[in-house]
Amino acid sequence: xxxxxxxxxxxxxxxxxxxxxxxxxxxxxxxxxxxxxxxxxxxxxxxxxxxxxxxxxxxxxxxxxxxxxxxxxxxxxxxxxxxxxxxxxxxxxxxxxxxxxxxxxxxxxxxxxxxxxxxxxxxxxxxxxxxxxxxxxxxxxxxxxxxxxxxxxxxxxxxxxxxxxxxxxxxxxxxxxxxxxxxxxxxxxxxxxxxxxxxxxxxxxxxxxxxxxxxxxxxxxxxxxxxxxxxxxxxxxxxxxxxxxxxxxxxxxxxxxxxxxxxxxxxxxxxxxxxxxxxxxxxxxxxxxxxxxxxxxxxxxxxxxxxxxxxxxxxxxxxxxxxxxxxxxxxxxxxxxxxxxxxxxxxxxxxxxxxxxxxxxxxxxxxxxxxxxxxxxxxxxxxxxxxxxxxxxxxxxxxxxxxxxxxxxxxxxxxxxxxxxxxxxxxxxxxxxx
Amino acid sequence: xxxxxxxxxxxxxxxxxxxxxxxxxxxxxxxxxxxxxxxxxxxxxxxxxxxxxxxxxxxxxxxxxxxxxxxxxxxxxxxxxxxxxxxxxxxxxxxxxxxxxxxxxxxxxxxxxxxxxxxxxxxxxxxxxxxxxxxxxxxxxxxxxxxxxxxxxxxxxxxxxxxxxxxxxxxxxxxxxxxxxxxxxxxxxxxxxxxxxxxxxxxxxxxxxxxxxxxxxxxxxxxxxxxxxxxxxxxxxxxxxxxxxxxxxxxxxxxxxxxxxxxxxxxxxxxxxxxxxxxxxxxxxxxxxxxxxxxxxxxxxxxxxxxxxxxxxxxxxxxxxxxxxxxxxxxxxxxxxxxxxxxxxxxxxxxxxxxxxxxxxxxxxxxxxxxxxxxxxxxxxxxxxxxxxxxxxxxxxxxxxxxxxxxxxxxxxxxxxxxxxxxxxxxxxxxxxxxxxxxxxxxxxxxxxxxxxxxxxxxxxxxxxxxxxxxxxxxxxxxxxxxxxxxxxxxxxxxxxxxxxxxxxxxxxxxxxxxxxxxxxxxxxxxxxxxxxxx
Numbered sequence: 001x002x003x004x005x006x007x008x009x010x011x012x013x014x015x016x017x018x019x020x021x022x023x024x025x026x027x028x029x030x031x032x033x034x035x036x037x038x039x040x041x042x043x044x045x046x047x048x049x050x051x052x053x054x055x056x057x058x059x060x061x062x063x064x065x066x067x068x069x070x071x072x073x074x075x076x077x078x079x080x081x082x083x084x085x086x087x088x089x090x091x092x093x094x095x096x097x098x099x100x101x102x103x104x105x106x107x108x109x110x111x112x113x114x115x116x117x118x119x120x121x122x123x124x125x126x127x128x129x130x131x132x133x134x135x136x137x138x139x140x141x142x143x144x145x146x147x148x149x150x151x152x153x154x155x156x157x158x159x160x161x162x163x164x165x166x167x168x169x170x171x172x173x174x175x176x177x178x179x180x181x182x183x184x185x186x187x188x189x190x191x192x193x194x195x196x197x198x199x200x201x202x203x204x205x206x207x208x209x210x211x212x213x214x215x216x217x218x219x220x221x222x223x224x225x226x227x228x229x230x231x232x233x234x235x236x237x238x239x240x241x242x243x244x245x246x247x248x249x250x251x252x253x254x255x256x257x258x259x260x261x262x263x264x265x266x267x268x269x270x271x272x273x274x275x276x277x278x279x280x281x282x283x284x285x286x287x288x289x290x291x292x293x294x295x296x297x298x299x300x301x302x303x304x305x306x307x308x309x310x311x312x313x314x315x316x317x318x319x320x321x322x323x324x325x326x327x328x329x330x331x332x333x334x335x336x337x338x339x340x341x342x343x344x345x346x347x348x349x350x351x352x353x354x355x356x357x358x359x360x361x362x363x364x365x366x367x368x369x370x371x372x373x374x375x376x377x378x379x380x381x382x383x384x385x386x387x388x389x390x391x392x393x394x395x396x397x398x399x400x401x402x403x404x405x406x407x408x409x410x411x412x413x414x415x416x417x418x419x420x421x422x423x424x425x426x427x428x429x430x431x432x433x434x
Numbered sequence: 435x436x437x438x439x440x441x442x443x444x445x446x447x448x449x450x451x452x453x454x455x456x457x458x459x460x461x462x463x464x465x466x467x468x469x470x471x472x473x474x475x476x477x478x479x480x481x482x483x484x485x486x487x488x489x490x491x492x493x494x495x496x497x498x499x500x501x502x503x504x505x506x507x508x509x510x511x512x513x514x515x516x517x518x519x520x521x522x523x524x525x526x527x528x529x530x531x532x533x534x535x536x537x538x539x540x541x542x543x544x545x546x547x548x549x550x551x552x553x554x555x556x557x558x559x560x561x562x563x564x565x566x567x568x569x570x571x572x573x574x575x576x577x578x579x580x581x582x583x584x585x586x587x588x589x590x591x592x593x594x595x596x597x598x599x600x601x602x603x604x605x606x607x608x609x610x611x612x613x614x615x616x617x618x619x620x621x622x623x624x625x626x627x628x629x630x631x632x633x634x635x636x637x638x639x640x641x642x643x644x645x646x647x648x649x650x651x652x653x654x655x656x657x658x659x660x661x662x663x664x665x666x667x668x669x670x671x672x673x674x675x676x677x678x679x680x681x682x683x684x685x686x687x688x689x690x691x692x693x694x695x696x697x698x699x700x701x702x703x704x705x706x707x708x709x710x711x712x713x714x715x716x717x718x719x720x721x722x723x724x725x726x727x728x729x730x731x732x733x734x735x736x737x738x739x740x741x742x743x744x745x746x747x748x749x750x751x752x753x754x755x756x757x758x759x760x761x762x763x764x765x766x767x768x769x770x771x772x773x774x775x776x777x778x779x780x781x782x783x784x785x786x787x788x789x790x791x792x793x794x795x796x797x798x799x800x801x802x803x804x805x806x807x808x809x810x811x812x813x814x815x816x817x818x819x820x821x822x823x824x825x826x827x828x829x830x831x832x833x834x835x836x837x838x839x840x841x842x843x844x845x846x847x848x849x850x851x852x853x854x855x856x857x858x859x860x861x862x863x864x865x866x867x868x869x870x871x872x873x874x875x876x877x878x879x880x881x882x883x884x885x886x887x888x889x890x891x892x893x894x895x896x897x898x899x900x901x902x903x904x905x906x907x908x909x910x911x912x913x914x915x916x917x918x919x920x921x922x923x924x925x926x927x928x929x930x931x932x933x934x935x936x937x938x939x940x941x942x943x944x945x946x947x948x949x950x951x952x953x954x955x956x957x958x959x960x961x962x963x964x965x966x967x968x969x
Binding site: 057060062079080082085086088089090091092094096097105106108109137139153157423 | 558561563564567571582662663664665701965
């Protein structure tokens with residue numbers, strides 16, 4: 001696909017850290033270098049928290065990196081540039097403008113004559129298949145049509161570089177497939193004014209289907225974990241063996257990174273500062289039961305499991321990760337395997353499960369044990385939530401610490417390790433005698 | 435600044451009903467002028483507060499205080515000030531009236547705009563940066579449209595509050611300065627002087643017609659138009675309608691005129707109008723602490739200086755006795771407001787719920803309640819005063835209800851809105867589990883409408899404080915009734931032209947209002963917000 005190897009957009013040693021109110025700044029991206037070359041679609045893959053969207057925003061000039069730079073046409077980006085357009089995950093359409101006005105709005109900054117702006121907008125609308133919808137308001141359109149407007153708006157500015165931030169992830173499966181195919185057709189037939197595309201996604205199949213090259217990011221902080229070329233001819237067939245091999249390869253890299261990152265986190269923090277993914281006890285229980293039963297009999301590949309459950313791998317990850325943390329299962333090389341404790345858990349009744357969960361929670365989740373210890377130490381048997389919030393925020397950002405605290409609250413309540421009163425925002429000890 | 439002013443030539447007010455259309459028109463023009471000023475203020479003040487963190491540190495608390503200062507209290511100061519700017523002419527008096535209406539409207543509009551600017555959706559914000567909008571384009575393309583629904587709602591609230599103040603500010607006497615601007619307010623004032631109950635009736639009719647026309651010609655079409663600025667991406671359940679808007683859409687030449695106007699506005703919004711290059715983004719740094727401290731210090735010193743000047747202005751003439759008198763009066767009015775809010779709640783909450791649960795009825799009652807809220811209750815005062823005089827009732831008790839006459843409707847229509855929005859599945863769940871009687875109120879309905887009720891009660895109590903200035907001391911011809919209280923105190927001092935004591939009265943009332951907001955309403959509001967969320 002690559003016409004030339006000319007580099008269009010060059011990220012050099014880009015690092016990003018967000019300042020926090022206290023303690024060390026939070027590192028999101030760690031010295032990342034990559035080049036977007038002419039004629040390619042480059043995919044950025046990674047789990048949530050790997051900073052892939054942040055990287056895309058740096059490439060768009062929407063955020064300035066803490067160090068390093070994005071070079072476009074030989075000069076570092078100082079802000080959004082004329083030749084770069086963005087397609088947003090949430091479409092980001094102005095609800096008060098019609099389809100035509102939305103597309104024209106993208107041209108506002110160019111200072112064109114109105115007739116010229118109108119002509120270019122109409123052209124883009126026509127190309128993207130929105131003819132007849134010019135006077136509709138976004139709220140009258142389905143999700144797929146809305147994202148078409150997002151594409152038309154980006155294309156109308158005739159960008160040299162198109163940046164797409166999970167452009168299909170807010171759409172249902174069928175609509176996403178149609179849009180992907182339509183986009184790839186326009187791309188393959190060179191109907192777009194665009195020379196190169198950078199696309200963020202967490203959908204592995206989508207990445208392999210669309211991209212010429214994949215960059216995999218690891219999490220906390222985001223680093224380039226691997227680069228995988230996709231040398232398949234277009235149009236690509238999901239059922240091809242080669243296609244499947246690449247998908248499997250990507251899964252392997254991703255899950256290996258996941259397991260490693262869980263281990264690394266535990267090594268790094270070793271204390272209550274470990275971020276906990278949000279996974280409800282019901283989902284954990286459900287996954288253990290399914291994993292224990294045939295055909296898996298205690299071991300399953302994550303992608304097979306995800307596909308048979310109709311889930312995205314990204315939805316499955318947090319649950320698998322929590323099972324790994326609690327040592328009910330082991331996550332490695334793209335597979336999830338029940339441990340002995342997990343086997344016992346699967347065979348137990350409700351009361352026993354609760355007991356087992358409680359033991360593992362206190363043993364393997366330092367934060368839960370920490371809260372419990374504090375409650376025992378304090379005379380009233382209660383402690384304000386704010387206390388743990390501040391402790392967590394030494395290690396995590398606001399969002400992660402909130403999520404972690406929420407997860408541990410739910411688990412602690414289920415295991416009856418402690419209680420939590422939202423009215424007073426206090427953790428309480430459960431009286432031993434019940 | 436406060437030097438006595440020579441008599442101003444003023445047109446005679448006529449009590450003939452035939453003069454009323456002209457008066458109504460003049461009153462309305464004052465409202466419109468104030469509205470224009472309020473919008474201008476909103477766009478500048480709100481933007482400045484939202485864009486500059488340091489400006490916000492001063493502007494927002496200032497707005498909070500200004501909101502609580504009783505408008506009618508400082509009328510005497512502004513009248514004298516504006517008249518001294520344009521002596522010998524009515525322009526100063528007109529400006530004073532407009533300024534009074536402006537101060538009753540501008541604060542909550544600016545607040546609403548500020549809040550909208552703060553909550554502009556992140557993705558739209560990024561899109562506008564990504565497509566390199568200039569600040570001007572961003573303002574008209576993104577920020578103003580996003581703020582429109584909230585701003586329009588607040589404007590309507592302000593306008594309905596405004597009628598009260600325009601009526602009160604048209605006829606006023608400060609010391610030996612007597613002012614009567616041609617308008618409905620002066621008409622009523624003269625009617626009261628001459629004990630002409632029929633003229634009061636005519637004024638009420640004229641006001642009713644004016645408000646109805648205003649609503650139909652201005653606000654209905656605006657509400658229809660603003661519907662497209664809703665941010666939710668779903669279709670509306672109830673589409674607002676207006677015959678004026680339909681007229682503009684269906685009639686060819688009117689539509690052309692509308693389109694031409696729209697195109698001009700579009701072109702203006704589209705032009706870049708930027709003299710500066712696009713602002714490059716910088717990584718966010720924690721702001722420099724010492725600069726903050728220095729800035730806060732400057733603000734504090736400035737505030738202290740103004741406070742000291744005020745203090746010096748007040749102290750020479752005031753003694754401790756004044757303070758005690760004002761405190762006692764403040765206590766009386768506080769007690770009144772509290773009792774009235776309780777009584778109004780006991781009456782209107784059950785009625786509001788009953789109406790709100792019947793959608794067909796709610797649709798008819800809601801506009802009525804909104805109309806009553808807009809109707810300047812001070813036009814009705816003479817009728818009540820006439821009855822009190824006639825039946826020789828005690829003014830201390832019977833003048834009190836006047837305070838809440840105009841503002842109780844905010845409780846009603848907020849409760850109706852809350853009951854209408856109450857989720858059907860909750861209602862059905864309550865029915866299937868046969869939850870009835872007191873339990874139904876306690877566990878189902880009251881928690882459901884609570885946030886709405888609090889919103890209504892805040893507005894009602896704020897309005898009641900303001901109204902106390904015109905309702906605690908009233909007259910009917912030669913008969914003067916004094917219900918005592920802080921409002922009566924301020925009114926008396928205004929008539930006497932005793933500025934230090936007016937200032938003292940206003941200050942105490944502001945403190946009471948701010949205190950009530952901070953200690954009662956804000957905590958209640960936060961509690962309501964926290965308790966009624968599901969996630």
